[in-house]
Amino acid sequence: MSLPSPPAAPPTVLVVDDEPVARVSLTACLKRLGYRVLEAGDGPAGLALLRRERPDLTILDWMMPAMDGPTFCEQVRCDPAVNSSQILMMTGHDQPEQIAEGLARGADDFLSKAASHQELTARVQAGLRAATLIRTLEQATEEIRHKQEVLERELASAARYVESLLPVSGPVLPGVQLVHAYRPALTLGGDLFNIVPWGEHVLGLYLLDASGHGVSPALRSASLATFLRRESLLHQVGSTDPGVILTAANQQFPLTEDGNYFTIIFARLDLRSQTLAYTTAGHQGAFLHRRSGEVSWLTSPNLPLGFVASNTYHTVELPVTPGDRLFLLSDGLYEVPAPSGELWGRARLEATIRALDRRPLTEVISRTIDAATRWLGHDRFPDDVAVMGLELTA
């Protein structure tokens, strides 16, 4: 058996009037209507009571010493803690221009001092209805704000975890330097990249992009990244060949119920054979910037992961030489729209890289992102931006 709920507290009405006879009359009427009544004999005392007690309705005299009614209203409207208070102004001023002034300065409604008991009752009830609606709205807003704070804290925590999965910039093999940049569009991004250490002279590396933005793609990316860890690949795939790896990943990660998928490039750098082997799955953002200045895009047209379970991904092999730089990047870097809507595009990206030529890799990556930002017109990229640069210095 459920316990009966306690009776609701009666609404509180604050009466602010310097004239005691009118205050006695009004207070008695309000008490007969069942309200809790607070009284103040001037504006400053009324304001202090309003801030302390947050009454549901304030009935206010216009003309008072120290602080008149309209000034009282202005003070209330300027105070974020109480600015939604309902104020019913009582006055002998019943000229339209005076009523307009009172409303403009913050009163919610007016009542003539000569009004009948019936009119007073009706106005007070209307004011209390409005106050109830406003309180309900304020409580709902506060609840949403609180939930939003909790969610943002959780997102920030998850984002820190995702960033902890990223590799550390610096030497990754003898004579091979890694530099990267990561700018998720939201707190959490669907782009992820990493290296897979396979030996003293061999490493794997990948950059993947889960379709969509936010929590779901970030979780799916983390799941694929777990599959692509060294131990997992050796155990579940048993090969370092990029094509074999992506063929296995394609079977492990089918399209989601919502039709979400991955694009990815997976590469293997072998310093002994001076080769770069790679496979792409719907990913177009990768190129070699040769020491000679030539730029070769790494494209091998193939479906993103998850579309056709029986698909086989083939490996392409290229020679590499010291001084070459490998860039893996997400399309969020070059598919950025100018305010006109025109995309920056791979051609402008390539021209930027060529112009920066042999500048230090860190500078090339940061200045390329700067160029994309200038094209965009602001620094909030609409899509995740991930760039991984590898330089063969030996």
Added chain:
Amino acid sequence: MPDDPIFNLEAALDRVEHDRETVQLMVEVFLVHGPTDLAATQAALAAQDAVALSRAAHRLKGALLQLCAPAALAVATRLEAVGNAGDLQAAVDVCATLERELRRLWAALREVLHKGRAA
């Protein structure tokens, strides 16, 4: 007495839903504060302060409206108006009239209290 221009008890009771205790309290409060408010109008007039005069008259007006004392209310309303107009010369006579009306009202209120008609 119904429609009494000095103090209309029935109308005053009507305004508070025939709550006699409230009317008695209003009368008692006015008998204390009314003389102070009248003194404030006289002090403002003596000081030739039209703004203070208007404010004091306005305050009296508020009480007289609630008490349903039409004669004194009309004079207080006139005094507020001449105060607002800054016509201190005209205010002299109006202030004197107001004092006369208030003294008649206070007598009527005391009689009501004495006879227990409000309670």
